[in-house]
Amino acid sequence: MPNPDLLKHSKQFEKKIIQLSDGIWSAVGFAASNVHMIEGVDSLTIIDTSESTKAAENILTEFRKISQKPIGRIIYTHSHRDHISGASVFAEKPKIPIIASEAFKSDLIDLDTSAVSPNKSLERRTLAQFGIGLESSDRVSLGCGPADRPMEGLGAGYVKPNKRIISNSEIDLDGITAKLILAPGETDDHLVVWLPNTQILFSGDNWYHAFPNLYAIRGTPYRDFQTWADSLTTLANLKPNILAPGHTMPVFGQEKIHDVLKSTREAILYVIKYTSEGMNHGKSIDDICASINLPKNLKTKPWLGEYYGKLTWAARAFASGTLGWYDGNPTHLGNLSSAKRAKYIAQLAGGVDSLFEQARKSTDLQWCLELCDHLIALNYPAQDLKASVMRKLAEDEINATARNTYLWEAKNIQNNRNPL
Numbered sequence: 001m002p003n004p005d006l007l008k009h010s011k012q013f014e015k016k017i018i019q020l021s022d023g024i025w026s027a028v029g030f031a032a033s034n035v036h037m038i039e040g041v042d043s044l045t046i047i048d049t050s051e052s053t054k055a056a057e058n059i060l061t062e063f064r065k066i067s068q069k070p071i072g073r074i075i076y077t078h079s080h081r082d083h084i085s086g087a088s089v090f091a092e093k094p095k096i097p098i099i100a101s102e103a104f105k106s107d108l109i110d111l112d113t114s115a116v117s118p119n120k121s122l123e124r125r126t127l128a129q130f131g132i133g134l135e136s137s138d139r140v141s142l143g144c145g146p147a148d149r150p151m152e153g154l155g156a157g158y159v160k161p162n163k164r165i166i167s168n169s170e171i172d173l174d175g176i177t178a179k180l181i182l183a184p185g186e187t188d189d190h191l192v193v194w195l196p197n198t199q200i201l202f203s204g205d206n207w208y209h210a211f212p213n214l215y216a217i218r219g220t221p222y223r224d225f226q227t228w229a230d231s232l233t234t235l236a237n238l239k240p241n242i243l244a245p246g247h248t249m250p251v252f253g254q255e256k257i258h259d260v261l262k263s264t265r266e267a268i269l270y271v272i273k274y275t276s277e278g279m280n281h282g283k284s285i286d287d288i289c290a291s292i293n294l295p296k297n298l299k300t301k302p303w304l305g306e307y308y309g310k311l312t313w314a315a316r317a318f319a320s321g322t323l324g325w326y327d328g329n330p331t332h333l334g335n336l337s338s339a340k341r342a343k344y345i346a347q348l349a350g351g352v353d354s355l356f357e358q359a360r361k362s363t364d365l366q367w368c369l370e371l372c373d374h375l376i377a378l379n380y381p382a383q384d385l386k387a388s389v390m391r392k393l394a395e396d397e398i399n400a401t402a403r404n405t406y407l408w409e410a411k412n413i414q415n416n417r418n419p420l
């Protein structure tokens with residue numbers, strides 16, 4: 001049975017077209033990310049475009065029940081694939097403005113296929129993080145979107161931006177004044193859309209109903225913590241009445257929105273402080289992660305649940321993002337290979353069979369996984385044991401991306417299609 005809190009969080013992805021205000025709608029739950037529509041005098045503006053052409057088609061069908069006006073422009077809040085891959089469906093007319101920040105593409109190594117990069121690793125980890133290929137009974141959510149959504153045309157409809165925003169600017173969305181604000185956060189290329197007259201903020205992924213994904217386990221460049229926190233202050237200072245995020249349900253009410261933005265900022269600052277102090281006291285990152293916990297005033301905020309981002313991963317990302325991989329312990333200036341370490345551990349345990357028995361009997365699931373890795377490094381068949389432990393961990397896990405990864409890797413290791 002999946003973690004009940006994670007199950008409950010899926011309510012954030014109920015498929016709905018939500019009216020935010022006169023002429024302004026959000027499509028939630030049709031895809032991994034939300035798509036928004038603003039109706040101008042003679043044309044429509046689309047903010048973000050979802051992850052697939054099929055999801056985009058489904059959303060456009062719903063939007064067309066509301067307005068038949070032509071789509072006049074598209075705005076990308078940032079370059080993540082789940083926001084840019086349905087654009088060809090919305091760009092019905094050729095050469096409409098497709099607007100993005102000057103820094104667009106900051107966070108995606110796979111947009112540049114000519115570069116030598118760890119693309120294959122990124123791809124595998126992305127499949128795992130989002131549980132792509134898992135049985136539907138195993139999938140709860142993506143943490144940021146629904147598990148069940150169309151996959152046809154995944155990543156297929158990206159259209160390059162043709163208008164870049166280099167500084168905060170005002171733009172006319174066919175009769176509706178909007179401010180485009182550069183607000184680096186989850187990515188460096190974030191652009192948020194502010195409608196001053198209706199006080200609606202389209203925050204992109206700088207806020208959603210989950211602990212912020214300060215590190216994505218699919219693999220990401222460092223997301224600057226302080227910069228993200230500062231952008232949340234910028235957003236809070238706008239005093240929005242309606243917050244329409246890139247994922248999860250919109251939030252209504254000035255006071256509530258102030259609380260969600262400010263507390264999310266505080267949570268990021270808390271990770272900076274706790275991790276920095278630990279590092280300054282010479283603590284290892286494993287020990288920092290073993291003790292980090294949000295203070296009570298933040299822990300009780302429902303939108304800071306670790307459904308998508310995770311506190312310990314954030315601490316690790318902050319440590320490596322600020323000072324790099326070296327943790328100050330000279331033992332780690334050199335490292336044993338996995339096989340050599342496994343050989344020594346097996347010797348300590350009294351041989352591989354005894355090591356396997358200890359792994360099998362351990363009640364500490366994390367320790368069991370670590371012993372399994374040593375065994376697998378010695379070509380000892382511990383794959384089934386490792387898979388069963390990953391499945392157990394998945395069931396308790398509140399974080400959707402961790403749950404998906406455990407289940408995906410468990411399936412993978414047993415099918416032996418791509419043994420670790």
Ligand SMILES: [Zn+2]
Binds near residue numbers: 033205246247
């Ligand atoms: Zn997103």
